[in-house]
Amino acid sequence: MRVVCLVLLWLLMTPVRADWLDSQRQGLQQAEVQLQLLAEMGNWPHLEGPTLRLGDKGDAVLKLREMLVLSGDLTEDVPGRDQFDAALGEAVKRFQGRLGLNEDAVVGKATMAALNVTPAQRLTQIQATLARMRQLSPASEQLIVNIPAYTLTWFAGNEVRLQSRIVVGRPSRPTPLMQSEVTAIELNPFWNVPYSIFRRDYLPKMRRQGFEPLVDHQIEIVEGYGRATQVVPLPEQVPAHWPPTWRLRQRAGDFNALGRLKFVLPNNEAIYLHHTNQPGLFRQAKRAYSSGCIRVEAAYTLADRLLFDHPGWRQALDSGQWQKITLSQPLPVALVYWTAWVDASGHLHFRDDIYGLDLGPDSQFALHKD
Numbered sequence: 460m461r462v463v464c465l466v467l468l469w470l471l472m473t474p475v476r477a478d479w480l481d482s483q484r485q486g487l488q489q490a491e492v493q494l495q496l497l498a499e500m501g502n503w504p505h506l507e508g509p510t511l512r513l514g515d516k517g518d519a520v521l522k523l524r525e526m527l528v529l530s531g532d533l534t535e536d537v538p539g540r541d542q543f544d545a546a547l548g549e550a551v552k553r554f555q556g557r558l559g560l561n562e563d564a565v566v567g568k569a570t571m572a573a574l575n576v577t578p579a580q581r582l583t584q585i586q587a588t589l590a591r592m593r594q595l596s597p598a599s600e601q602l603i604v605n606i607p608a609y610t611l612t613w614f615a616g617n618e619v620r621l622q623s624r625i626v627v628g629r630p631s632r633p634t635p636l637m638q639s640e641v642t643a644i645e646l647n648p649f650w651n652v653p654y655s656i657f658r659r660d661y662l663p664k665m666r667r668q669g670f671e672p673l674v675d676h677q678i679e680i681v682e683g684y685g686r687a688t689q690v691v692p693l694p695e696q697v698p699a700h701w702p703p704t705w706r707l708r709q710r711a712g713d714f715n716a717l718g719r720l721k722f723v724l725p726n727n728e729a730i731y732l733h734h735t736n737q738p739g740l741f742r743q744a745k746r747a748y749s750s751g752c753i754r755v756e757a758a759y760t761l762a763d764r765l766l767f768d769h770p771g772w773r774q775a776l777d778s779g780q781w782q783k784i785t786l787s788q789p790l791p792v793a794l795v796y797w798t799a800w801v802d803a804s805g806h807l808h809f810r811d812d813i814y815g816l817d818l819g820p821d822s823q824f825a826l827h828k829d
Contacts, residue, residue, distance in 0.1 A: 479614045480597045484589065486801030491585050497529065497578035504529075506574050511566035515543040523547070523566060526574050530554060557808045559608070561744055576809075581799070584809060587817040588799045595793055596638060602792040604732075604753055606634050607810040608800070609746040611732075611755055613764070613790075619803070621764060623757035626735065626746040633814050634751050636796055639724040640789040641732070644762055646775055646782045648721040652678065652707035653729050656750055661707060665697045677710045711781055719776055720758045722765075723783075724792060732792075734758040747813050753794070765790060 497503075504526050508519050520541045527533035533550035548564035555562045558573045566574075600615045606627045613621040628634035652661065664672040670693050673679070680691040682704045691705060709715050718734025728751070735754040740746055755761060766772045768787055775782050798810045798817055812818065 478597070479617045480592065480595065482617065483797075483800055484592055486805065486807070487585050487589055487592075487799060490799070490801070490807050491582065491589070494578045494582045494585065498582055500578075503575075503577040506566075506571050510568075511543060513543055513545070513548050513564060516541050520547070523551075523574075527551070527554060530574075532557070557806055559744060559808070559810050573809075581809060584812065584817050585799045588797045591636075591796055595795060598791040600790060602641065602790060604634075604792065604794045605800070606636075606794065606796050607798045607813050608808075611753070611757075611761075613761075621757060621761060623755050623761065624741045624746065625756065626740050626749050626754035628749050628751040629747045630814055632750045634749070634753060634794060635728050635730060636794055637726055637728070637730065638791070638793045639726050640791045641722050641765065641786065642725060642789045643723040643783055643785045644765060644772075645721040645723065646772065646784070647711040647719055647779055648715065648717050648733070648781065649711055650709035650716045652709065653750070654706075657707055662701065669697060673707070677712070677714055678707050679710065680705050681708045682706065711779065718754075718758065720762055722755075722758075722761070730794070732758075732761075745811070745813075 504522050506519065506522050506526060511519055511523060518541065520543045523543075524533060524540065524547060527547070527550045532554040533547065535546060551564045551566060551570065552562040554574070555564075555570060558570075560569055560573060600613070600620075603612045603614060604610075604625065604627075605612070609625050609627060611621075611623045611625050612619055661672060661678075673693070680693065681688050682691055682702075683689050688708075711719075713719070714736055716736060718736055720734040722732035724731050730752055732753045732755050735758075737754075738756070740748055740754070741756040762772065765786055766784060769784055772784060796814065796816055798812050800808050802808060
């Protein structure tokens, strides 16, 4: 047992080197070996009961210590110590950080559920992630949108040029996995409401409330495309049969669902990166709220880096006028689904299987949920 824990601790603290994707594969392959050892030991402890916090005592604290030693987050365990002391609290925060939980040193429902996930289940996450990594075509510079981690990372070789929190599609409207490239940026974009959102969201609202939902969100009816686009005056009543040439478009502005920036990715699923009019969502730990597109917290920084040869782009943005700027050098982007990875310091991280992809048809939900 002690040897397994020491080897796992070595794994968690080994720095990542070389090409970033190779580093990920190597780190996860090492973790796969160690978790296989833990899985073969069996009898993974199970923690339940009331919330545990600093100052608590008892058998549950002893079990918590055992689990954190096995996970490699507690390195100075004293057998028999049933006191929830400061050192144990720091170990809890390390575990919470690796699992994407609030780092408050309080072992509540979410942290207990994460602790109770067995090594065999974590092994499944690693193996599923490694399988998906093999499908990725890496580039010398690349944006990696990791859906279950709610993060965007710009890799240049083995260096990180930019990281940002993101909002992704909710499980009922998941963000698809794909590879594309950022080819252009739209300033002050219109939001052309996708037909699927019109049909599922706006049309039922209009049947109940008339055109009030459109007026409230500064959405207009238009027909035609490009320079031939024309605004359709709102009729007195919602048509019983919606004309097939009509579509919805939200005017540009801070209220726009895309915010002030849209990053164009050629694809067949109308998916793109964009700014947002709801920045408060980035403060939440779990951020699966969109209808499939990716909202980027650091959208302005990303635009600055991509538009390095367009120094006047912010003045153009301030004009409030729509403008599309084609990038002189497109940037490859991959929308990936990795519920396990190793960070730059060598620490092993896990995230919820929010779309149920790791366990295949047997899992429609995350391994653990709040």
